[in-house]
Amino acid sequence: MSSPVLGARDLTGCEHRLALDFAPGRDTMPVEPVTDPDVAQRIRAATEHRGRVRDLLRSLHSDQPPGTFVIVDDAAPRRDRVEATDRACRDGARWIADAVLRTDVDAGRRGHSELLVHDGTGYVPVIVVNHRVSQPVTVDPDDRNRSGIVTSPLWGWLPATDQSRAARNNRRDQMRLLHLYRMLQAAGLAGREQGGVIGLDVDCIVVVDLEPMLPGYDDNLARRRRIAAQQIATVPSRVGECRGCPWWGQCEPELVDRRDVSLVVNGAQVKVLSDNGIHTIDQLADADQAPAEYVGSFDDAVTFAQCWITDTPLVRRHDDVAVRRADVEVDVDMESFGEDGAYLWGTLLTDNTIGQVEPYRPFVTWQPLPTVDEARSFAEFWQWLMTARNSARSQGKTFAAYCYSEQAENRWLRGSADRFAGYPGIPSRAKVDAFIASDEWVDIFAAVGRNFLSPKGKGLKRVAPIAGFRWRDDDAGGAASMDWYRHAVGIGETVDLTQRRRLLEYNEDDVRATKVLREWMDGAAASTIPTVDDVRRRYHDAAKLPGRV
Missing domain, CATH: 3.30.420.10 (Ribonuclease H-like superfamily/Ribonuclease H)
Structure with missing residues (x-):
């Protein structure tokens, strides 16, 4: 297959989804489009949020000379959007909204940025996200060790230390900024090794120092490209994103067929269990000792496995059930x-x-x-x-x-x-x-x-x-x-x-x-409702039936 070209979305999340997305002979997404209403609502909310931020920034720059704040038509074909972005960069626009960068086929990168902002030396990518990227903190004037974070006002790229906020880091945001920075760098357009994020509150631009994260990004891109090229084998495992994944209809039967332990515990726990030889729900149901690295209640995990096998939807922790009542x-x-x-x-x-x-x-x-x-x-x-x-x-x-x-x-x-x-x-x-x-x-x-x-x-x-x-x-x-x-x-x-x-x-x-x-x-x-002990007895009784493993 041709050398894979990845977008920022391909750099995080499920590796098996990435492998399936780039599988040879696939021209369209599988089975049917995502219909999960939660996913659809998040997509729509994010789109509306980006539009509101773009309109706000345009109004902030409405009194500046033409060509200062340029908006690329996001309804135009991709080729036209790339050319409009290139033209705005050549013309020295200070702000470019809805920018689409030219695909870097050799490096395997494609991407777009809600904003490109000129920092005086070149362009830095600024993305707009529909979650909070900072939170206010109480400032102790006597705390000389507090460094704060770096932010910039919405009306200009003026990074400065802000001790009134603390960052809420998001790996997906960081990977996208790194991806865009490398694309700008390859095109000879990059400014300082920085990026920016405008979050849900739209109160500032949180400035991200990209320099220390670039080696990790490069390694991650190289691995992800190998996965997309089918050079690294992957297998499905249930994670949070499965709910809205178009491949879930294919992965779920495979997981159920092999009774994969990820069906009853979360991703971090799956790795610990797998590293200790527990790959199936049956192995977990029979386990009597938690791995040393396991985080969480191992007894609960064992009970979840036994519930899955015995088809028990709810279990009492105690003999009595206590809930606050009132007149x-x-x-x-x-x-x-x-x-x-x-x-x-x-x-x-x-x-x-x-x-x-x-x-x-x-x-x-x-x-x-x-x-x-x-x-x-x-x-x-x-x-x-x-x-x-x-x-x-x-x-x-x-x-x-x-x-x-x-x-x-x-x-x-x-x-x-x-x-x-x-x-x-x-x-x-x-x-x-x-x-x-x-x-x-x-x-x-x-x-x-x-x-x-x-x-x-x-x-x-x-x-x-x-x-x-x-x-x-x-x-x-x-x-x-x-x-x-x-x-x-x-x-x-x-x-x-x-x-x-x-x-x-x-x-x-x-x-x-x-x-x-x-x-x-x-x-x-x-x-x-059965107790934990009841479920344990049900499980062991079922295990004794002929044909049960």
């Missing part, structure tokens, strides 16, 4: 749209002292996010929740509010208090933090983790069906709800009121699923 219980579920805000807080109040379940109550704004109307809906939710809590207390009743996986709810509780401070009814950050830290705010996801092992994951839609709950919408899910929201508020299209109803039903079902799961945990779970 008055409120189930809460929040819906957000990317990073733009939280548009819906759904609630369900149950008074167990009188056996009363109130109707589902949503607090919602249908104005497209971001909008200050979000402050109104959040304030109404908070005031209602605190009124329910105070009413229960005044009657001598215990109170608890529940969510499933509190990270998202906590983020938007705090974020809403911060963003809308001073608006009518908005609580202080201190009040929000105090509520989150109290025993009246309960994460059922954490309770599931304390009480059970779930071989196929602990997501609400994995666990609640075991408790007997079913969602009304078969397509219900976080990523699908993003599409529904676009239709519901008319982002780029006409408003579809049926999608508002769909979102409310989806949110209500999540709220009710949390309630059903909690009550099941406090009741039937202890008698219907």
Whole structure:
């Protein structure tokens, strides 16, 4: 085959996917395109984010002479985009947006950069990503050892030490910058050995020192090119990216057929087990001693393997199942749209002292996010929740509010208090933090983790069906709800009121699923879900059957 030419995406992630992508005789992607809604939503969100950043930067440079900030037409054919980028470089443009570099066939590189920025000596690549690349830190003026990171303002390439931030390094971002730098270098266009990343917050350019990473990049490119050329053999192993990989339909049957251990433990653990001779689920199920380098609970890993063999979806860690209960219980579920805000807080109040379940109550704004109307809906939710809590207390009743996986709810509780401070009814950050830290705010996801092992994951839609709950919408899910929201508020299209109803039903079902799961945990779970010891006995009994290995 011809010498493979790799893009930055080919430099990280699954090596077996790379080998399959470049397999001889393949002209198209396998089977069918990726349809996973989470993957599709991430792609769309990243595209929209890049567009917003480009428009922002163009406005920042709108008062500068023509040719300072050049935008390459990203809808044009690739050849035209390459020529436009070359022309902008020759003309000395200071900023080039949506640049496409000329393919370096000999070195096996192709790539594009959201920005090329002239640093006075040449061009540095600046990429735009849809995740956070830095985070604020508290600066101690007496800490003389703190060096900070290097950042540059959005309006110019002026790298300087910034002690108010800490970097959040991402290997994929680094590899892409290194790849682009080498391409610029080969074309005689490179500036200093630096690159930049504009992240989700769009508050600065995080400057990356590429020089110490270049040897590692060169080695990685050489290995990856050999894999693409089929000179290094690879085999499938389940990793995080399998979920959205078009090759999963081919790899999964092979993994199941050989009962690969990666089906029940994660990638880092797979390597440790493999290095110690444990390659199959059966070998793991029979193991009685953890390898010295194993990180995590080896007992849990063995149980996962035995669950896979005995087809057991959920296991009790202990004889008893413990979950926090209260006289008055409120189930809460929040819906957000990317990073733009939280548009819906759904609630369900149950008074167990009188056996009363109130109707589902949503607090919602249908104005497209971001909008200050979000402050109104959040304030109404908070005031209602605190009124329910105070009413229960005044009657001598215990109170608890529940969510499933509190990270998202906590983020938007705090974020809403911060963003809308001073608006009518908005609580202080201190009040929000105090509520989150109290025993009246309960994460059922954490309770599931304390009480059970779930071989196929602990997501609400994995666990609640075991408790007997079913969602009304078969397509219900976080990523699908993003599409529904676009239709519901008319982002780029006409408003579809049926999608508002769909979102409310989806949110209500999540709220009710949390309630059903909690009550099941406090009741039937202890008698219907096997313990770890039960699964172990099932496994050993099954192993004794004729024909079982």
